[in-house]
Amino acid sequence: MDKFVIRGGLPLNGQVEISGSKNGSLPILFGSLLAPGPLLLEGVPTGLRDINTTLEILRQFGAEVEKRDHQVAIEVPTQGPVKAPYDLVKKMRASISSFGPLLARRGEAVVSLPGGCNIGDRPIDLHIQGMEALGAKIRHENGYIIANGPLKGGSVYLSGPMGPTVLGTQNVMMAAAGADGVSVIEGAACEPEVVSTADFLRTLGVKIEGDGSPTIRIEGVGQDGFASLGGVTFTIPPDRIETGTYILAGAAAGGRVEVRNCRPKDNLALLSILKNIGVPLEIGEDSVTVTGVDQVTPCDVATLAYPGFPTDLQGPLMALLCKTDGVSLITEKIFPDRFMHLSELRRFGAKVRKEGSTGIIEGGAPLHGAEVMASDLRASACLVIAGLMASGTTQVRRIYHLQRGYESMEVKLRGLGADVERVEDRQIESETVQG
Numbered sequence: 189m190d191k192f193v194i195r196g197g198l199p200l201n202g203q204v205e206i207s208g209s210k211n212g213s214l215p216i217l218f219g220s221l222l223a224p225g226p227l228l229l230e231g232v233p234t235g236l237r238d239i240n241t242t243l244e245i246l247r248q249f250g251a252e253v254e255k256r257d258h259q260v261a262i263e264v265p266t267q268g269p270v271k272a273p274y275d276l277v278k279k280m281r282a283s284i285s286s287f288g289p290l291l292a293r294r295g296e297a298v299v300s301l302p303g304g305c306n307i308g309d310r311p312i313d314l315h316i317q318g319m320e321a322l323g324a325k326i327r328h329e330n331g332y333i334i335a336n337g338p339l340k341g342g343s344v345y346l347s348g349p350m351g352p353t354v355l356g357t358q359n360v361m362m363a364a365a366g367a368d369g370v371s372v373i374e375g376a377a378c379e380p381e382v383v384s385t386a387d388f389l390r391t392l393g394v395k396i397e398g399d400g401s402p403t404i405r406i407e408g409v410g411q412d413g414f415a416s417l418g419g420v421t422f423t424i425p426p427d428r429i430e431t432g433t434y435i436l437a438g439a440a441a442g443g444r445v446e447v448r449n450c451r452p453k454d455n456l457a458l459l460s461i462l463k464n465i466g467v468p469l470e471i472g473e474d475s476v477t478v479t480g481v482d483q484v485t486p487c488d489v490a491t492l493a494y495p496g497f498p499t500d501l502q503g504p505l506m507a508l509l510c511k512t513d514g515v516s517l518i519t520e521k522i523f524p525d526r527f528m529h530l531s532e533l534r535r536f537g538a539k540v541r542k543e544g545s546t547g548i549i550e551g552g553a554p555l556h557g558a559e560v561m562a563s564d565l566r567a568s569a570c571l572v573i574a575g576l577m578a579s580g581t582t583q584v585r586r587i588y589h590l591q592r593g594y595e596s597m598e599v600k601l602r603g604l605g606a607d608v609e610r611v612e613d614r615q616i617e618s619e620t621v622q623g
């Protein structure tokens with residue numbers, strides 16, 4: 189197991205290139221199950237663990253997968269296994285998005301219920317309701333959902349008590365693409381990753397309207413509608429959460445960072461918050477330049493479905509808010525328990541606490557390097573930013589979480605002048621003992 193060793197307090201300066209979107213790639217990779225291919229996906233962040241888990245799952249479904257530098261070529265036979273086993277689904281919940289494409293193309297899907305998760309309860313009831321609305325017959329057996337087609341167009345409502353579901357919308361869109369007839373999804377998620385999935389399906393020849401709004405209309409091509417489809421290329425857009433993370437890191441560490449190859453319009457909520465708290469930004473067509481600040485003004489924000497402020501940037505923003513001259517509030521309205529980073533932030537000396545689903549940050553306390561434990565992907569990013577801000581040395585353990593979603597983070601940060609090393613945990617432990 190590796191960890192990051194960060195010698196903090198150095199400003200970040202220079203340019204950083206954003207990779208293709210993780211959450212954009214995952215459903216689209218599973219969407220490749222809809223057609224025989226060959227299909228070529230470009231701009232895939234092939235260095236990420238979640239991408240490699242996905243390729244492993246696709247191979248289990250009988251796909252031939254070839255990974256090159258930021259490219260994946262896929263061919264998928266019509267017949268083949270339809271089971272997504274627990275061992276893989278528990279590693280990565282996005283594997284639930286194999287459900288729709290498998291059901292549409294192979295008429296059957298056997299998908300494990302995902303089980304526990306570090307960021308809180310994540311049911312998949314809306315995915316199931318969506319498939320049922322398209323005519324799927326579903327039963328539960330020994331922790332698995334067994335679904336059978338054929339699918340036909342239907343009317344689907346996809347919002348729950350916490351709002352719309354992102355993967356649920358993508359999953360049902362992909363199922364509807366291979367269903368017979370027209371489907372309409374109401375209460376759909378509007379995230380840019382949903383639009384990318386729609387763009388991908390359009391590349392496969394599917395007629396879709398309304399993606400990016402709560403009502404999406406899909407003209408299904410039927411179970412054999414993609415039977416002769418091949419030679420398709422699709423490019424994954426840049427990662428808006430990686431973009432936001434580097435913007436926040438730049439603001440927090442000081443210096444001047446140009447975040448390149450991004451889509452600023454996908455991050456308007458974050459950019460608006462940063463402007464309001466006094467972070468200087470220059471926004472270009474496909475870049476954002478941020479100038480670090482010694483202090484930001486406090487704020488009161490909530491995570492919300494897109495175009496609201498994303499839950500995936502809640503932790504990284506919390507690190508920056510330790511630099512205020514007052515009290516800030518961040519309320520989680522997507523995953524009310526997603527605060528595992530909070531007690532780790534305290535180890536840096538931060539004055540943070542939680543009341544209900546609100547994180548309360550009393551700014552102004554200086555951060556000192558600490559030994560901390562990453563609990564999930566975005567919590568890890570929060571701790572890395574705190575480590576960059578802190579004086580002295582920080583060790584962030586269990587950074588395998590980071591490798592799920594940030595390509596070569598230590599290399600990118602070093603390119604900006606940070607002193608970050610990725611080392612094997614045991615080696616450093618014994619050095620500490622010797623010291």
Ligand code: EPU
Nearest residue numbers: 211282309310311312313314315348350353354355522565
């Ligand atoms: N929900 C239900 N029923 C469902 C599905 C979701 O009640 O059937 C609830 C969830 O419990 C949550 C809310 O609806 O309270 C939203 O969850 P959503 O389904 O939108 O989340 P997701 O699609 O499983 C994706 C991202 C997450 C990101 C969320 C919210 C991927 C692979 N994952 O998850 O990303 O936090 O949307 O934007 O796209 C990450 O990258 O670190 C990550 C966790």
